[in-house]
Amino acid sequence: MLKIAVFNFKGGTAKTTTTLNLGASLADSGYTVLLIDLDGQRTLSFGLGLDGEQPTALDWLKGKKSVTPLQTSVENLFLIPGDIGLFRLDANKDIFVPALKKLPKVDIILMDCSPGLSTASVQAILNSDRVLIPTLCEPASLKGLAEAVDLIRNERADMPIEVVRTRYKTRLLLTKEADDLLIEASVESDFRLLHTTIPENIAVAESIAQQLPAITYAPNSSGAKAYKSMAKEITKYWEKG
Numbered sequence: 001m002l003k004i005a006v007f008n009f010k011g012g013t014a015k016t017t018t019t020l021n022l023g024a025s026l027a028d029s030g031y032t033v034l035l036i037d038l039d040g041q042r043t044l045s046f047g048l049g050l051d052g053e054q055p056t057a058l059d060w061l062k063g064k065k066s067v068t069p070l071q072t073s074v075e076n077l078f079l080i081p082g083d084i085g086l087f088r089l090d091a092n093k094d095i096f097v098p099a100l101k102k103l104p105k106v107d108i109i110l111m112d113c114s115p116g117l118s119t120a121s122v123q124a125i126l127n128s129d130r131v132l133i134p135t136l137c138e139p140a141s142l143k144g145l146a147e148a149v150d151l152i153r154n155e156r157a158d159m160p161i162e163v164v165r166t167r168y169k170t171r172l173l174l175t176k177e178a179d180d181l182l183i184e185a186s187v188e189s190d191f192r193l194l195h196t197t198i199p200e201n202i203a204v205a206e207s208i209a210q211q212l213p214a215i216t217y218a219p220n221s222s223g224a225k226a227y228k229s230m231a232k233e234i235t236k237y238w239e240k241g
């Protein structure tokens with residue numbers, strides 16, 4: 001069971017969109033995938049049409065009820081929905097270790113973290129096998145990326161980190177500048193920059209509002225195709241360990 005935290009300090013870097021669409025693409029290739037919505041804003045749960053359903057991630061972390069993940073509209077893709085109470089979650093001990101032990105076995109768990117350093121985000125990172133950081137490809141966004149990498153490495157020096165460029169705009173000079181900086185940073189800070197980039201694509205944004213993954217809502221869109229390529233690329237690295 002591979003546990004991945006999807007994290008960035010910054011909001012709006014497509015963490016939730018990536019969790020949803022990478023998860024759906026992985027499930028489509030035959031993996032069993034569990035998504036856990038750790039953000040009190042619950043965009044992931046909304047995007048799968050399951051916001052407000054129970055048991056939630058807060059129930060799961062508090063160990064109150066036996067938690068059966070919900071089936072989503074995609075075969076092999078399950079969800080533990082978010083909970084507004086996650087904003088107030090505080091813990092003086094590790095609550096993820098016992099909670100993770102109680103989950104049914106799946107191939108891959110993707111945990112959608114809130115921006116910033118909530119209790120749930122910190123514990124999710126500490127209990128993950130790898131961290132996936134979605135980032136916008138703009139010089140201004142790279143500060144958030146560097147800080148996220150430093151923070152993770154302070155806690156776990158050997159944590160494998162993959163970075164994916166989202167909302168990618170090929171023809172901008174700004175993108176080119178950020179690309180160069182990112183390649184340098186990946187060498188210096190020892191993270192893997194995925195070759196696959198996720199383009200800015202209206203179908204991806206629309207699919208969340210339609211409460212469907214992009215691969216279902218618009219399978220031929222550039223965004224859906226990019227998330228499928230990303231799933232192919234990233235599982236190669238995950239399998240190598």
Ligand SMILES: Nc1ncnc2c1ncn2[C@@H]1O[C@H](COP(=O)(O)OP(=O)(O)O)[C@@H](O)[C@H]1O
Binds near residue numbers: 012166198223
């Ligand atoms: N590839 C994309 N193309 C266009 N819009 C996107 C794309 N990825 C994300 N978005 C939009 O960007 C905004 C932030 O995405 P979201 O996944 O909620 O970010 P985060 O979880 O990091 O805060 C949302 O409005 C989403 O629809």
Ligand SMILES: [Mg+2]
Binds near residue numbers: 039113114
């Ligand atoms: Mg989010």
